[in-house]
Amino acid sequence: MGPNLLNNYFETAAMILFGIGFTTLFLQPNLIKKVIGLNIMDSAIYLFLAAKGYIDGRLAPIVVNGVTDMETYINPIPSGLVLTGIVVGVSVTAVSLSLIQKLYKEYHTLDMDEILTKVSKEGDH
Template identity: 45%
Template sequence: MSFLQNNIYYIGAFGLIMIGLLTVLVKHNLIKVIIGLSIMDTGINLFLIAIGYLRNGTAPIFSSPEVESILMVDPVPQALVLTAIVIGVAVLALALSLAIRLYKHFGTLDLHKIKELKW
């Protein structure tokens, strides 16, 4: 039980990454693939945050001069996640615009039906 308690964030993060990866690999519908990419991104962000977590930690903000600096969580992963989220949004926007164009051209979003380019 304590194993689960200790590692639940890691398990959750990698669970999300795996779900996302599986969606990308298995699904045929482009929108679902994009959703899979998004889930994977979320899992990665959660993983990064979990790495910097300190038990019973607080946010690293000195909102008033009395705040003590002990037990503050690591600020670096939070900064990294901020960047990673923005990058995820950027990729998502581009992928969706490509999906719109793809649908205009082929009339379908099923990736198995879109196989004009040979390997």
């Protein structure tokens, strides 16, 4: 197990970062830090994908000088997935930030726990 983890250090780092991001998003009471956690989590997945998609000594999948041999280039699909993932991540971040802004205007705090106490004090109708 140990040597494998060291050999695949990109993947190991990606998993550790995923864990950090996940716990931050889950447990951190500060909403902005939650969004930062979300971005760490997403980036960890992109790092994992990029590391998996890269083959040592091969080129980016853009045909240059007419070389069409399959062995010259890496597989473009993981990079495509990373791009799609980034687009999704950006939109999710934008939505969460705008929601947080609205909440801050309403309750003047970024702390989730404080917001929830204020909401429950409001009572419901």
